[in-house]
Amino acid sequence: MSSPPSTAPTLAYLLLGSNLGNRAALLAAARQQLAATAGDVVAVSGIYETAAWGREDQPAFLNQALAVRTSLRPEALLAACQAAEQHAGRQRLEHWGSRTLDVDVLLFGAEIVDTPTLVVPHPRLPARRFALVPLAEIAGALPHPQLHETIETLLLRCSDSLPVRLWPG
Known part of the structure; x- marks a missing residue:
């Protein structure tokens, strides 16, 4: 059973990540698929090369917000994100392991969602520089719905020291 559409469009923020295969091509394909299935892509950050978080003994990621x-609705958006991951050949073999594509729902308007399958705002967003840097590029002044601080402020306060660099490719 699919979720009914909301009455008015919501601005949601997603984070794409890949550290296997042709990372840039996988991000590009995900952007196209999400534009076709999730809604209008209205802003895209640059692509950042980032160290793996959680399990650092793996290849670097490319990330993009x-x-x-x-x-x-949020659960249907999550389903569209997971369909993009499946299309890219994502296999969930280990927690925080390498992957062809990861798509996280970071924010869904000002809504707070807490279900068994989806928590939004993403609970680890304030602690992850690899998510905050690209998100701040496209929505730095946006307030976090629970913390009531802007994304830019969260980035300035983030204690994560793993490198996040604009990808030259």
């Missing part, structure tokens, strides 16, 4: 104007 998207703003998507969507009429989907």
Whole structure:
């Protein structure tokens, strides 16, 4: 059973990540698929090369933030994100392991969602520089719905010291 569409579009923020295969091509394919299934992609950050977080003994990631104007409800947006991951050949073999594509729902308007399958705002967003840097590029002045601080402020206070560099590719 699919979720009914919301009455008005919501601006949601997603984070794409890949550290296996042709990372840039996988991000590009995910952007296209999400534009076709999730809503209008209205902002796209640069692509950043980032050290792996959680399990650092793996290849570096390419990460990119998207703003998507969507009429989907949060769970349906998550399903669209997971479909993009499956299309890219994502296999969930180990927690925080290498992957062809990861798509996280970081924010869904000002909504707070807490279900068994989805928590938004993403609970680890304030602690992850690899998510905050690209998100701040496209939504730095946006307030976090629970912490009531801007994304830029969260980035300035983030204690994560793993490198995040604009990818020259």
